[in-house]
Amino acid sequence: MGGILEGKRILVAGVTMDTSLGFAVAKVAQEQGAQVVITNFGRALSITRRIAKRLPVEPAVLELDVTNEEHLAGLADSLRAHVDRLDGVVHSIAFAPQEALGGNFLQTSWPDVATALHVSTYSFKALAMAALPLMQHGGSIVGLTFDASVAWPAYDWMGVAKAGLESCARYLARDLGPKGIRVNLVSAGPTKTIAAKGIPGFEQVESIWAPRAPLGWDADDREATGRACVALLSDFFPKTTGEIIHVDGGYHAMGA
Numbered sequence: 001m002g003g004i005l006e007g008k009r010i011l012v013a014g015v016t017m018d019t020s021l022g023f024a025v026a027k028v029a030q031e032q033g034a035q036v037v038i039t040n041f042g043r044a045l046s047i048t049r050r051i052a053k054r055l056p057v058e059p060a061v062l063e064l065d066v067t068n069e070e071h072l073a074g075l076a077d078s079l080r081a082h083v084d085r086l087d088g089v090v091h092s093i094a095f096a097p098q099e100a101l102g103g104n105f106l107q108t109s110w111p112d113v114a115t116a117l118h119v120s121t122y123s124f125k126a127l128a129m130a131a132l133p134l135m136q137h138g139g140s141i142v143g144l145t146f147d148a149s150v151a152w153p154a155y156d157w158m159g160v161a162k163a164g165l166e167s168c169a170r171y172l173a174r175d176l177g178p179k180g181i182r183v184n185l186v187s188a189g190p191t192k193t194i195a196a197k198g199i200p201g202f203e204q205v206e207s208i209w210a211p212r213a214p215l216g217w218d219a220d221d222r223e224a225t226g227r228a229c230v231a232l233l234s235d236f237f238p239k240t241t242g243e244i245i246h247v248d249g250g251y252h253a254m255g256a
Contacts, residue, residue, distance in 0.1 A: 002033045003031060003032030003033035003034075004032050004033070004230065004231070004234040004235070004236060005029055005032040005033045005034035005087075005088075005230060005233060005234055006032070006033030006034075007033065008033070008034045008035070008087035008088060008233070008234075009034065009035050009036075009037070009083040009084075009085055009086050009087050009088075010026075010029050010034045010035070010036050010037070010086070010087065010088040010089070010090065010233060011036075011037050011038075011039070011079065011086055011088070011089045011090065011131060012025050012026045012029070012036060012037070012038045012039070012090040012092060013038075013039045013064060013066065013089070013090065013091055013092060013093055013127055014039065014040065014090075014091065014092035014093035015038040015039070015040060015048055015051065015052075015092065016040055016044050016047060016048055016051070017047065017051055017193075018051050018054050019192065019193050019222070020092065020193055020222075021092055021144055021188065021191060021193060021222055021225050021226070022038070022090065022092030023051065023054075023055070023222075024222035024223055024225060024226030025090050025092065025142075025225075025226045025229045025230065026038055026055055026059065026090075027055055027056065027223075027226060028223065028226040028227055028229075028230045029088075029226075029229075029230050029233065030055060030056045030057050030059075031056060032230055032234070034087075034088075034230075034233075035059075035083060036055070036057075036059045037059055037060045037061075037062060037079060037082055037083060038052060038059050038060075038061055038062075039061070039062045039063065039064035040061070040063070040064070041063050041064055041065040041068075041071070042065065045061070045063055048061055049061050060081075060082040062075075062078050062079070064078075066093055066119065066123035066126055066127055067118050067119060067123065072126055072127070072129075072130040073130070075130040075131065076130065076131070076133040076134055079131075079134055080134070083134070084134075085134050085135070085136075085137065086131055086134040086135050086139060087135075087139045087140070087233070088139050088140045088141070088142070088233035089127065089128065089131045089135075089139070089140075089141045089142070090141075090142050090143075090144075090229055090233070091123070091124050091127050091128075091141070091142070091143040091144065092143075092144050093119065093120070093123055093127075094119065094120040094144075094158065094161070094162075095115070095116065095119040095120060096112070096115070096116035096119075096120065096156075096157055096158040096161065097112040097115055097116065098200075099112045100112045100113060100115075100116050100156055100157035100158065101154060101155065101156050101157070101158060101199055101200060102154050102156070102199070102200035102201065103153075103154055103156065103200070103201070104156060105156040105157065108156065108157055112157070113157050113160075116157045116158060116160075116161045117157075117160075117161050117164060119161075120158065120161035120162065120164075120165060121161045121162075121164035121165045121168055122168075124143050124165055124168050124169065124172070125168055125171075125172060128141050128172055128176065128181075128183070132176075132179075132181075135179070135181055136179075137180070138179065138180025138181055139180070139181050139182075140181070140182045140183075140184070140232055140233045140234075140237075141172065141176070141181060141182070141183045141184075142183075142184055142185070142186060142229045142232045142233060143165060143169060143183075143184075143185045143186075144185065144186055144187075144188060144225070144229075145162050145165055145166055145185045145186070145187045145188075145244065146158075146159075146162055146187060146188065146190075147162075147187050147246075147248070147252055148160075148162040148163035148165070148166050149163075149252075152205055153201045153204050153205060154199060154200050154201030154202070154204070154205075155199065155201075155205075158199070165185070166185060166244060169183050169184065169185050169242065169244075170242045173241040173242035174242070177241055182232070182237065182238075182240060182241040183241055183242065184232045184237070184240060184241060184242070184243045184244070184245065185243070185244045185245070186225060186228045186229050186232065186244075186245050186246075186247055187244050187245065187246045187247065187248065187252070188225040188247050188248060189209055189213065189217050189219070189247065189248035189249055189251060190202065190205050190206040190209055190217075190219050191219055191220075191221075191222055191225065192206075192219045192220055193222075206219050209248075209249070209251055210249070212251055212254050212256075213248060213249025213250050213251040213254070214249065214250040214253075214254065215249040215250050216249055217248065217249040217251065224247050225247045228245055228247045232245065
């Protein structure tokens with residue numbers, strides 16, 4: 001018996017290391033029967049090509065900088081060399097300059113804020129539109145967020161960018177729904193990834209999570225988030241869109 005993504009073609013954008021949440025999504029998606037294509041760009045692309053060999057099936061690796069208009073314009077053609085359509089897209093991409101993090105909120109300049117918003121917020125819409133030519137039959141788009149309903153220590157402008165991402169997902173859900181495309185986000189608890197290591201004060205947030213989360217929390221566990229993304233990519237949520245699914249041990253629902 002096949003998995004819940006049997007026969008589906010999935011693009012996972014933003015896989016660097018095997019500690020990436022995108023890697024976890026790609027792994028579970030393959031285990032559930034999907035054909036997966038992954039992306040990265042620049043100097044990290046060679047790392048991604050090596051890391052791809054650690055997946056159950058070595059996937060095609062494409063270069064995609066989501067802030068590069070030429071890359072976005074050529075994405076559909078690049079994908080057609082490997083798949084005839086896309087059933088799902090995963091946006092596992094976020095970046096903010098160091099000047100936009102670590103308690104520097106009031107001093108951060110607009111160019112640094114603009115970079116954070118471009119990479120972490122606007123790119124969700126840009127990736128969706130770049131993939132749209134291969135999703136004419138409908139499908140599912142899933143992004144990754146970190147609870148943007150409150151202010152976190154040191155998260156600063158990345159928190160603002162995530163709030164924008166959550167709003168962007170709702171507008172995408174509105175405009176892509178008539179095309180049969182669902183748009184949802186997974187809000188994961190603090191997870192040890194390369195991105196997390198770049199956030200000053202991450203350990204402070206991580207340390208308070210497990211004691212307060214009813215189900216507990218393991219910052220080294222990425223599979224729970226990967227499974228949630230795969231569930232949203234599957235046909236098991238046919239009428240769910242504009243939603244944020246929390247994979248955080250229940251932390252978000254506790255008052256103290």
